[in-house]
Amino acid sequence: MGNIWTIARKEFVSYFTSPVAYVAITVLFVVVGLKFFVVDDFFVTRRADLRSFFELLPYFFVFYLPAIAMRLVAEEKRQGTFELLATLPVADRDVILGKYLGAVGFLVVTLLATLPYPLLVSFLGDPDPGTIYGGYLGLLFVGLVFLAFSVMASTWTGSQIVAYIIGSMLSALFFLLDLLMGIFGEATRKIAEYASVQAHFASFSKGVIDTRDIVFFVSLVALALTLATFSLNRRRWN
Amino acid sequence: MNEPLKGETMIEVSHLNKRYGHLRAVNDVSFQVRKGEIVGFLGPNGAGKSTVLKIMTCFLPPTSGTVRIGGLDVGDHPLEVRKKFGYLPESAPLYLDMTAYDYLKYVGSLRGLSGKKLEQRTQQVAGSVGITKVLGQVTGTLSKGYRQRVCLAQALIHDPEFLILDEPTVGLDPNQVVEIRSLIKELGKDRTVILSTHILPEVLATCDRIIIIHKGRIVADGTARELERKVASSATVIVRFKKTDTAGSQADLKARLEAVLSAASAEGTVTPRSTPDADEWEFKVSVSGEKDLRPAILQAFARESWPLLEVRRDVLDIEGLFRTLTQE
Numbered sequence: 426m427g428n429i430w431t432i433a434r435k436e437f438v439s440y441f442t443s444p445v446a447y448v449a450i451t452v453l454f455v456v457v458g459l460k461f462f463v464v465d466d467f468f469v470t471r472r473a474d475l476r477s478f479f480e481l482l483p484y485f486f487v488f489y490l491p492a493i494a495m496r497l498v499a500e501e502k503r504q505g506t507f508e509l510l511a512t513l514p515v516a517d518r519d520v521i522l523g524k525y526l527g528a529v530g531f532l533v534v535t536l537l538a539t540l541p542y543p544l545l546v547s548f549l550g551d552p553d554p555g556t557i558y559g560g561y562l563g564l565l566f567v568g569l570v571f572l573a574f575s576v577m578a579s580t581w582t583g584s585q586i587v588a589y590i591i592g593s594m595l596s597a598l599f600f601l602l603d604l605l606m607g608i609f610g611e612a613t614r615k616i617a618e619y620a621s622v623q624a625h626f627a628s629f630s631k632g633v634i635d636t637r638d639i640v641f642f643v644s645l646v647a648l649a650l651t652l653a654t655f656s657l658n659r660r661r662w663n
Numbered sequence: 664m665n666e667p668l669k670g671e672t673m674i675e676v677s678h679l680n681k682r683y684g685h686l687r688a689v690n691d692v693s694f695q696v697r698k699g700e701i702v703g704f705l706g707p708n709g710a711g712k713s714t715v716l717k718i719m720t721c722f723l724p725p726t727s728g729t730v731r732i733g734g735l736d737v738g739d740h741p742l743e744v745r746k747k748f749g750y751l752p753e754s755a756p757l758y759l760d761m762t763a764y765d766y767l768k769y770v771g772s773l774r775g776l777s778g779k780k781l782e783q784r785t786q787q788v789a790g791s792v793g794i795t796k797v798l799g800q801v802t803g804t805l806s807k808g809y810r811q812r813v814c815l816a817q818a819l820i821h822d823p824e825f826l827i828l829d830e831p832t833v834g835l836d837p838n839q840v841v842e843i844r845s846l847i848k849e850l851g852k853d854r855t856v857i858l859s860t861h862i863l864p865e866v867l868a869t870c871d872r873i874i875i876i877h878k879g880r881i882v883a884d885g886t887a888r889e890l891e892r893k894v895a896s897s898a899t900v901i902v903r904f905k906k907t908d909t910a911g912s913q914a915d916l917k918a919r920l921e922a923v924l925s926a927a928s929a930e931g932t933v934t935p936r937s938t939p940d941a942d943e944w945e946f947k948v949s950v951s952g953e954k955d956l957r958p959a960i961l962q963a964f965a966r967e968s969w970p971l972l973e974v975r976r977d978v979l980d981i982e983g984l985f986r987t988l989t990q991e
Contacts, residue, residue, distance in 0.1 A: 431769065432773070505752060505753075505754040513774065514774065
């Protein structure tokens with residue numbers, strides 16, 4: 426447990442010792458702001474509604490979170506620090522969990538950085554608090570899944586770019602699975618709907634918190650992180 | 664010439680093999696290291712040194728064979744084994760965005776240190792490798808020599824029983840090389856050290872024992888003296904003359920030396936060697952057997968008026984051994 430915490434803290438802090446964190450959060454702020462004020466014309470429509478805010482962010486996360494997680498393992502492999510980390514008395518599982526939690530910390534900071542928007546809307550109008558809490562919880566779970574995919578992708582390569590592309594593709598695939606599978610007809614659509622991240626996110630953003638959705642997200646995270654641990658471990662096989 | 668008897672066996676490598684696809688990187692390597700030894704792993708680039716070290720540190724699995732460290736098999740108890748050693752990987756990897764201080768603390772806490780003890784050890788190792796002044800600097804801004812030392816400090820932070828150092832002096836300037844070597848010698852006083860290098864003087868300067876590895880195989884294993892005797896089935900003497908008008912030609916001198924050889928009833932060869940000084944001649948006299956020819960040569964030339972500059976025994980011909988063993 427101590428090792429997981431040590432690694433998580435190091436990864437979290439290192440986001441802020443480089444420009445990455447500041448650039449990422451600025452981009453987030455600008456993109457969300459543009460959508461909110463320019464595209465949706467918040468002040469013209471005068472609707473105290475955060476629906477488009479919660480619709481946009483998961484799409485944004487598809488591109489944003491893989492960029493946050495891509496370096497976690499890939500960069501260690503490229504720099505050679507992985508050889509050191511892998512020869513310290515730390516289990517592969519702890520390495521993965523620590524790195525994942527470091528990135529999750531950054532996800533939480535990201536979510537906190539978006540708070541001005543719902544606060545502004547609440548100040549100006551009277552939005553449904555249920556959809557705000559539900560929406561944020563949903564965003565957190567979607568983020569957890571995308572980060573887990575991206576950490577997994579990062580263990581597969583020594584290149585951050587490759588890790589980023591794979592992470593984004595996997596996130597996009599799972600997010601839009603029901604849309605993609607819809608073209609194959611009704612039967613596959615039903616299955617795809619169960620595996621689609623967006624379908625499960627949708628009920629959160631309506632303010633409905635269903636344990637089945639939570640189980641779904643947690644299972645995806647567990648699966649991706651298990652595969653990531655496996656991938657680190659693979660070099661120890663013959 | 665017996666090496667001093669050291670403690671019990673610390674590391675036992677037996678019949679180690681490693682294949683990368685068709686390439687046989689390590690081929691039936693077996694050796695033992697006893698407690699307190701400083702062992703040098705010597706070989707040309709690509710000989711398989713690093714691969715052996717990577718298997719010992721549980722970074723790579725062997726294709727077959729076993730490594731036991733302190734009685735524990737590295738495959739069965741990777742976490743236990745990893746606690747016992749400190750490892751300096753070949754490229755001295757650092758997190759370039761961290762300060763040296765944070766880096767050491769990070770590795771220290773993953774090594775199980777915490778609180779006061781961690782702080783104390785950080786300062787201690789920083790002092791012993793001479794990086795106290797740069798502790799607060801981001802490692803990416805440090806010179807190669809300092810980076811190497813920061814990484815060495817990391818390997819020492821938990822005061823390990825033994826140290827595995829892969830090419831510890833590569834990329835350093837001559838002064839730094841001398842410093843690191845004496846540091847390794849110092850560290851080796853109360854620890855077991857294995858270091859790899861392709862630089863012969865490095866092992867001669869720091870190690871009790873040399874293992875020469877070539878094309879994945881161990882081709883020699885012993886102290887410097889033992890290895891030297893292995894090659895030196897012939898004793899070699901270097902003779903140097905000053906050129907003067909009275910000295911005669913190089914061929915005359917060669918003939919004189921050969922006469923000395925036959926007078927001493929020794930079998931051998933006399934070969935002229937090039938010298939840096941144009942007004943000197945040098946000959947290499949190789950004799951089979953242990954016979955020391957120096958007195959005979961000195962006597963022979965003392966009676967003549969030929970200016971003999973130097974007669975010396977060519978002692979440490981491990982360079983020759985290394986070349987013979989690692990050329991194919």
